[in-house]
Amino acid sequence: MPVTPDYEEYDAFLVKAIKEGEHEAYKNLYYKYFKPLVRYAWYRTNSMETARDLVQDIFFKIWINRELLNPAKSIKAYLYRALLNSIINFKKLSSSKTVSFDQIRNLTKENSFEADIDIYNTINKLPGKLKEVYILSSLEGYKYSEIAEICGISEKAVEKRMSKAFNILRKFLCKY
Amino acid sequence: MKIKENIQFESLCIKAVTGNIKPDEERILDKYLSASEENRNEFKRIQALWNKSKITVMPELPNPETEWLQLNARIEDYERKNYSYQKPKHKFLFTFRPALSAALFIIFFLSLWFFWDLEIKKPDYELVSTGNKEHREINLADGSKVLLNSGSILQFPGSFDKKERKITLKGEAFFSVAKDGRPFIIFTDNAAVTVLGTKFNVRARGGKTEVYVKEGKVNLARQNLKKTSVVLSKGELSRIIENEVPAPPVKSDPDPQLGWMAGKLVFDRTPLPEITDELERFYDVRITLSGNSLSSYSLTGSFNSRNIEDVLKMICLALDLEYSKASESGDQSSKRAEYSINLKK
Numbered sequence: 001m002p003v004t005p006d007y008e009e010y011d012a013f014l015v016k017a018i019k020e021g022e023h024e025a026y027k028n029l030y031y032k033y034f035k036p037l038v039r040y041a042w043y044r045t046n047s048m049e050t051a052r053d054l055v056q057d058i059f060f061k062i063w064i065n066r067e068l069l070n071p072a073k074s075i076k077a078y079l080y081r082a083l084l085n086s087i088i089n090f091k092k093l094s095s096s097k098t099v100s101f102d103q104i105r106n107l108t109k110e111n112s113f114e115a116d117i118d119i120y121n122t123i124n125k126l127p128g129k130l131k132e133v134y135i136l137s138s139l140e141g142y143k144y145s146e147i148a149e150i151c152g153i154s155e156k157a158v159e160k161r162m163s164k165a166f167n168i169l170r171k172f173l174c175k176y
Numbered sequence: 177m178k179i180k181e182n183i184q185f186e187s188l189c190i191k192a193v194t195g196n197i198k199p200d201e202e203r204i205l206d207k208y209l210s211a212s213e214e215n216r217n218e219f220k221r222i223q224a225l226w227n228k229s230k231i232t233v234m235p236e237l238p239n240p241e242t243e244w245l246q247l248n249a250r251i252e253d254y255e256r257k258n259y260s261y262q263k264p265k266h267k268f269l270f271t272f273r274p275a276l277s278a279a280l281f282i283i284f285f286l287s288l289w290f291f292w293d294l295e296i297k298k299p300d301y302e303l304v305s306t307g308n309k310e311h312r313e314i315n316l317a318d319g320s321k322v323l324l325n326s327g328s329i330l331q332f333p334g335s336f337d338k339k340e341r342k343i344t345l346k347g348e349a350f351f352s353v354a355k356d357g358r359p360f361i362i363f364t365d366n367a368a369v370t371v372l373g374t375k376f377n378v379r380a381r382g383g384k385t386e387v388y389v390k391e392g393k394v395n396l397a398r399q400n401l402k403k404t405s406v407v408l409s410k411g412e413l414s415r416i417i418e419n420e421v422p423a424p425p426v427k428s429d430p431d432p433q434l435g436w437m438a439g440k441l442v443f444d445r446t447p448l449p450e451i452t453d454e455l456e457r458f459y460d461v462r463i464t465l466s467g468n469s470l471s472s473y474s475l476t477g478s479f480n481s482r483n484i485e486d487v488l489k490m491i492c493l494a495l496d497l498e499y500s501k502a503s504e505s506g507d508q509s510s511k512r513a514e515y516s517i518n519l520k521k
Contacts, residue, residue, distance in 0.1 A: 024311075027244070028439070030240075030244060030247070031240060031244075031438055031439065034240045034243065034244075035237055035240065038237055038238065039234065039237065042234065042235070042237075048235050048236075048237070048238065052238045052243065056243060056246070056247055056250075059247055060247060060250055060251060060254075063251055064251070064254060119228060119229050123229065134229075137194050138226075138229055138230055141195065143195070143196055144191075144194075144196045159187055159190075159191070160187075162187075162190050162194070163183065163186055163187050163190060166186070166190055166222065166225065169225060169229060170221075170225060173225065173228070
């Protein structure tokens with residue numbers, strides 16, 4: 001299996017050290033996951049400000065509650081779970097459901113803009129469980145095994161969800 | 177095709193385009209693909225859909241370094257508040273609290289009166305230094321923050337002068353200076369860096385002072401000749417070598433200057449002796465260059481490996497050199513690994 005075991009061990013090592021109050025380990029964990037988490041949160045909220053705030057909150061809580069960390073459990077899964085929960089809470093709290101695409105619009109050339117919006121909208125229309133799996137694969141290029149770890153499901157289930165997601169996307173974007 | 181087969185085929189296509197296919201599954205997929213034109217088109221469609229759905233545009237991400245400093249400020253704030261609310265636990269202290277606080281009160285004012293003169297005339301200096309492989313974060317009295325790189329020394333007063341904030345640096349540090357009206361001046365061996373409230377990196381090593389500005393404006397001058405100075409803006413780099421005049425500021429990539437905070441070593445046409453110095457501090461090892469000709473080599477590249485030998489391998493490959501590890505039996509007093517780099521025989 002093409003998994004990188006030392007990667008996971010490294011995470012567990014960091015968590016153990018953080019639990020003992022090792023600030024340097026905390027910093028390492030932060031630098032390892034900051035960007036992927038912000039990217040993910042941005043994709044789900046379409047606001048860089050929000051993404052940043054949510055991710056900072058999660059790291060803040062990890063340090064404050066470091067004694068409660070469990071090195072035997074995947075910290076990566078924990079981070080994504082926590083982030084997903086705060087994204088859901090955030091969406092409940094923010095009353096307006098309209099999404100602005102100004103940020104994308106500014107960055108995109110006219111031609112590809114409409115297409116990008118289409119894709120973005122369509123992916124966001126996917127049912128929650130499918131969307132989660134699809135975004136993790138597309139945005140970060142995580143392997144099925146990693147996605148399974150993050151979502152707490154089997155690799156087979158990831159495979160099934162990916163197939164379903166592809167089928168739905170295809171219906172919406174009929175060109176393909 | 178039967179429905180069950182169809183599902184398997186589709187799943188294999190998805191695995192292939194997302195980079196999740198295993199060798200044995202690849203063989204099955206190949207069979208499907210060679211079976212019919214229809215299957216090959218189906219595969220192409222799935223691949224096109226995947227490529228299309230890749231998120232290609234995204235606004236600029238917030239900077240991890242600044243976020244990290246903010247996060248830490250927040251944690252410190254939280255911890256300070258929580259510790260100050262702890263209740264007294266000792267019975268003795270509790271019962272005699274009024275008397276005790278009165279006594280402390282008096283002692284405090286007496287000492288204030290006593291030390292008042294001394295404190296203004298002679299600000300007490302603090303010295304913070306880092307060893308190899310060590311970074312330290314320092315909070316200054318004015319709210320400014322300093323992140324000290326390995327093998328560096330920072331000297332600063334416990335409280336700043338009324339007119340200006342002066343500190344001394346040997347080595348490398350990233351400064352986040354708080355605005356408070358007074359100029360903030362960093363003295364290195366050969367230069368004076370003056371700012372008001374900005375974020376920037378200062379590297380003062382080997383008779384050379386290099387400044388890279390991340391935010392705001394910075395004034396770089398020679399130590400004793402302030403007339404010849406340059407002003408740097410965001411994203412610009414300048415340096416003073418020995419007693420020369422400052423180099424004109426140029427736009428520069430942040431990575432070679434700020435990479436160290438993310439645990440990354442980035443070199444941009446850096447001479448080999450400077451590289452080995454940096455590696456010694458970063459990995460806590462000793463590296464000797466045998467032969468004078470090696471000091472004329474320079475290298476561009478970035479490393480974030482946790483293993484020094486990987487880095488040495490890459491450097492030697494790039495420059496067509498060789499490295500060897502010194503036998504451990506030599507100097508027993510230092511536990512540091514020793515390496516030497518030399519020309520290929």
